[in-house]
Amino acid sequence: MSRQRRLGAVIRAARCAQRMTQAELGRACGYSASAISRVEAGLLRPAEQPLAVIVRVLGLRLDALGLERTATLARYVTQDQEDVMLRRQLLVAGMAAAGTSMLPSTSAAAARPDASARIVGALYEPAASVPVSLHQLGQELSAARARFTAARYEDLGAALPSLLGTAQATRETLSGRAREQAHACVARAWVLATELAVKAHADVAWPAADRALAAAEASGDPVVRGEAARVLAITMRRAGRPAAAVDLLRRTAESLDQAPGDTSRAVAASLLMTASYTAACGQRRADALELMAGAEDAVGRLTAAERQRTDLFTVDATNAQADLYWIGVHTALGTPDEAVPYAARIAPARLPTTERRARYGTDCARMWHRLGDRHRTLAALQFTERVAPEEARRPALRALTADLLYAPVTVAGVRELAARTGVS
Structure with a gap:
């Protein structure tokens, strides 16, 4: 791998570990999202000052990137970071350079x-x-x-x-x-x-969501269109367009709320939850709280039979689902302490699917991590692994595990989890 491609791989890994989009990183350093994409692909080497900003924003060390310390870089970057931070960054970078697959790190899996x-x-x-x-x-x-x-x-x-x-x-x-x-x-x-x-x-994810919405519109089914609009909005949020994603979800939820059929109203409630989390990721606190209040009200207006419908596809509209979203919303807003009561009242065994139970463990791990509680973060990650081993191998959760593994004080059991999930 060339030096420029190695540089791009490390930048991409660090960006993903911090859950930043290419657009967000681009705004921080004066580049477009497409330019960041070319940097990460090794097709464009950034000028010295934007590169210095990238290094600072992502918390990288110059030697980790194979860079020399020039006068311009020195103005933007400090080198008083601990060696343990370097090891953590290089670990996550190595995972990205190798490809952040959800498959187990075995030779048989690598061949697929x-x-x-x-x-x-x-x-x-x-x-x-x-x-x-x-x-x-x-x-x-x-x-x-x-x-x-x-x-x-x-x-x-x-x-x-x-x-x-x-x-x-x-x-x-x-x-x-x-x-x-x-x-x-x-x-x-x-x-x-x-x-x-x-x-x-x-x-x-973006072209796949676009195909989904095009087919959904051709079907004439408002419920299917709502499901497709939801995944498209998620990709929009990941691409650094949370405001546009929230607008799409609001409009679609309003149209579904007026559509005939009980299922439409249930999907509308689920879209409001997604809109709330999207607004929270964009640090729009008032909008996030208003949307979650609207989602809870919409769920409350559903009958018990409507809340338990089995014809919803990848969404749910239940009180437990609303509590689950409250965890993510408060964590994204930087108020994870307000998420704790919602986590406490969820009985994970009663969540309808393995995927939702795994999401509970994932959201709790992020919540406890933001609160600085390493033991409970590990416990949540271990719970996720128990109920859904493949979920624990997702890039975001492996980054959390890596953070625990290379923290100044480690927690008993984290090395074993890291080994099982391919982090170490």
Whole structure:
């Protein structure tokens, strides 16, 4: 690997570890998101002053980047960081340079393409597929959804190309109402692809979400459109456009609230929760709190039967789901102490799916980490690993584990967790 590509790999790893988008980093140093993308790909070497800002913003050391200390860099960067910080940064950088796959770090897994590569293939080089009946297509889609809710992401990644190809081939043979139903199946398959790409922090989430929304609009089903709008908004937030994402979610929720059918109102409530978390990530506290209050009110207006509907695809509209979002909202706003009561009243065993239970563990780990409680952070990560081992190997959680592993004072059990999840 060339020196310039190594520089880009370390910058990308540090940015992902801090959960920054390319747009956010670009704004900090005077570059566009596309320029940061080229820097991370090793196609563009930044000028000295923007590079100095990147180093400072990401908390990197010059020697970790293979850079010499010039007069310009010296004005922006301090070198009084501890060696332990360097080890942590290099560890996370190594994970990114090797590819932040959700697969276990075994030779057999390494020989298989990761989920992102499979989605790219489905986008641009779809496999030739044979159409099936709508009934069979629905069964295949349900099986894929079951893999997602069970947090079996490797299995889902392996199944998606075939599902997407079959769904699209089936759609092309149909007309009228049957074609609209096939459009809905295509949209939901792309929703799953987007969800998987988001969990892997993969840039392919954006085109996958765009495919999902296009098919959802063609289906004429407001519920499916709401599900697709939600994943598109998540990719918009990750791309540094939280305000536009919140606007999309608000508009879609309002249209769903007026649409016929109980399911529409449940999806609208879930979109308000996503909008609240998105606003919180953009540090729009008043909007985040208002949206969560609206989401809680919307959930409260649902009947018990509506809150327990099983025809929602990758969303939920329950009191426990609202509590789960409150954890993420307060943590993102920098008030994790206000999230603790919501975490305490959730019974994780009662959450409807493995994926939601894993999300509970993930959000609690972030909350305790922000509060500086290393023991409870580790306990939350261990809980996540127990209920969903593949969730614990996601890039964001591996970065949290690395932070615990290379903290000045380690916690008993973190080395074992790091070894199991491929951090060390």
